Amino acid sequence: MLNNFERCFWIPEQPGEDKHYDIYTKMVNRRGIYKDVYRSTHVYTDYQFRCNIGIAMSYAPELFNKEHA
Numbered sequence: 001m002l003n004n005f006e007r008c009f010w011i012p013e014q015p016g017e018d019k020h021y022d023i024y025t026k027m028v029n030r031r032g033i034y035k036d037v038y039r040s041t042h043v044y045t046d047y048q049f050r051c052n053i054g055i056a057m058s059y060a061p062e063l064f065n066k067e068h069a
Contacts, residue, residue: 003020005063010032034068 008022014019014034018025023035027047046065057069 002063006037006065006068010065011035012069032068034064 007020009037011023011028011031011033012018012021015025015031022038024043024046027043029047030049033049034056036050036052037046044055046064057064061069
């Protein structure tokens, strides 16, 4: 899980980095954030910025790249 978390949840600040992450670029409205969920039924919900990620960061900080968090 540690090896894949950033690849699955991080939306890079630079579009040129998209190829290193599992994102659907047409849905990206904001960059430099973590996705709210991963591969949800309604794709747009993956790309919402909500408080859930802050809770995840406090519960499992080892999952997050410190530069991104």
